[in-house]
Amino acid sequence: KAGVTQTPRYLIKTRGQQVTLSCSPISGHRSVSWYQQTPGQGLQFLFEYFSETQRNKGNFPGRFSGRQFSNSRSEMNVSTLELGDSALYLCASSLVPDKNNEQFFGPGTRLTVL
């Protein structure tokens, strides 16, 4: 069974631009969560999606948004990029958003903001 896929793997953008990252979950998984990983802050929760609905959101500004499609694929968007948005963005999928859900991570998208 194929794992979580994320595209693109690497991105270089300049301040003020916007970016869209894509995530395809493991086949049959219907819940997708997004995380930001930086050396200083570690892994931080961005959002959780299930059935095309955002179920939970972390403490990030409104410039960070996301959505989920009917096939469970998800995208996240960051507008008006700042230097501090440079990070590894990770998507994780799980079968359903159960409290015991095991989340499996994709390879990540490395975003560099210049």
Added chain:
Amino acid sequence: QKEVEQNSGPLSVPEGAIASLNCTYSDRVSQSFFWYRQYSGKSPELIMSIYSNGDKEDGRFTAQLNKASQYVSLLIRDSQPSDSATYLCAVNRVTGGGNKLTFGTGTQLKVEL
């Protein structure tokens, strides 16, 4: 106080020894607990999940949970150089109708020949 705390290490153990990794969490309503392994430049890989007090064994790995002490640990028996990685403790709780997985900053493990 951080929600999930881990000693950053590095924790150095000789090959064949037992590595003991610890994690404490602050929110008593946390419901499920996970250990991830992350190699440098790679994404986290789930290695253990534990939901109730006690021990859970899977191969060379044993996870231990003590909800009263708000403590989770991971033991790696017969440590191998390939176990050298950063180990992330993650704690899940349901909040606002959804799940929120909170990670510690990770413990770097070095297994030396």
